[in-house]
Amino acid sequence: MSDATASAIVLTLQVASLATVVVFLPGIFLGYYFSRCDTKISKLISTLVTLPMVLPPTAVGYLLLRGLAVDGPLGPEVLGLRIDILLTWRAAVLAAAVMAMPLVVRTAKVAFDGVDPRLEMMHRTLGYTRVETFLRTSVPLASRGLLAAAILGFSRAVGEFGATVTVAGNIPFKTQTLASAIFSAQQMGQHYEAYILITVSLALGFGAIYVTELLATNPSSVKRS
Secondary structure, rough: OOHHHHHHHHHHHHOOOHHHHHHHHHHHHHHHHHEEEEEOOHHHHHHHHHHHOOOHHHHHHHHHHHHOOOOOOHHHHHHHHOOOOOHHHHHHHHHHHHHHHHHHHHHHHHHHHHOHHHHHHHHOOOOOHHHHHHHHHHHHHHHHHHHHHHHHHHHHHHHHHHHHHHHHOOOOOOOOOHHHHHHHHOOOOOHHHHHHHHHHHHHHHHHHHHHHHHHHOOOOHHHHH
């Protein structure tokens, strides 16, 4: 394994971990909001949050690129300060987080859908606030699904390519992630390196899906079997 390949694997794990941390709490709150609120506004917000899931990743990357450009809405000319994000590992984290957010939110929503609202109402009658009820009742009961949301978000961030390469580039030892390293190895005919990277991708993907399958299994049904 070359140093560049090892660097791409390590950077990918770091980027995916940070992206998961960034989106996890917002994803939980949005998932709960969408689970408990069924209004036109909530549906509109849900649509906007889910858009990266159906848009071409390169389109998402381009929008991020334009937004962070010098004259963009998040650029130094508008904000009055220079944020060094483009073509750095921070851009890779941002792109991975944006692409992972829909999967985290939707999985969290499914987890909260499985929590009976009547249990929350009973908790409120005991004098607990909404926040205390959320933390003491909703989150613990949905914990398996929320853990699955984090794992799926992490695996989505690991496999991100289009948006990442658009805003962060494909710079070895700096912004080259696992997906972009596979692309580069294939372009350069480095089949051995490509196989290593693909094997790592398969291992991470298989592990993530297998664990989420276990989390989706009803513990009581496992005991009965």
